[in-house]
Amino acid sequence: PLQAVIFDLDGVIADTAVVHRAAWEQLAHDIGAPFDEDIAERMKGVDRRGSLEILLERAPHAYSEREKRVLEDRKNGYYVAQIECFGPGQLLRGARRAVESVRTAGLSTALASASRNAPLLLERLGIAGLFDYVVDASQIAHSKPHPEIFLAAAKGLGITPETCLGVEDAAAGVDSILAAGMRAVGVGDATVLSRAEDVLPGIDAFDIQRYLNRQPTDRD
């Protein structure tokens, strides 16, 4: 039976996917690299260095390790400047209710975020106390789509992956959940997130009862 729901943060709970995207787009502009929908979608859910590498695939020249760190810091500066003034108003509609409904149903909650800014953002949003366990990029070695972050969340909760459901807005995130052996629910574009057992238009449509009463779909 289902014992826990593990939520992604950016684009599922917080209205920050657009902020990350805008910061990367600004950096792309700074260095004369192309930026389009495809690149933006591939960057979603991927950690800072992984996202930068995607951006640099089509950059006009190669960058050294030291230069890459400078670029990462610049992008993070753009991002942090935006979230500095964030508060509970930047929670996505229905996000708090979704997490609370899981707790009310007697299940555990965890957060699995590829962002090193996750602890700061949770504080700003005023929801740090809603999660039994939090894992962010600073605690793991492999970025989504690797399963490490979701496996670490299950371990932190003291339960097995088979009893967990993960919620993600990124294809890399859904792949990470499935690779961890968990059930996956997508939030956003059904075409991009087609590997999830269910895709919701927004977190406000999340209904825990639906997953308590239903067995995971057989997929092969």
Ligand code: BG6
């Ligand atoms: C993920 C976002 O949650 O965090 C990505 O989906 C972002 O867009 C990544 O690049 C890393 O974030 P940070 O805050 O560590 O640079």
Ligand code: MG
């Ligand atoms: Mg996300």
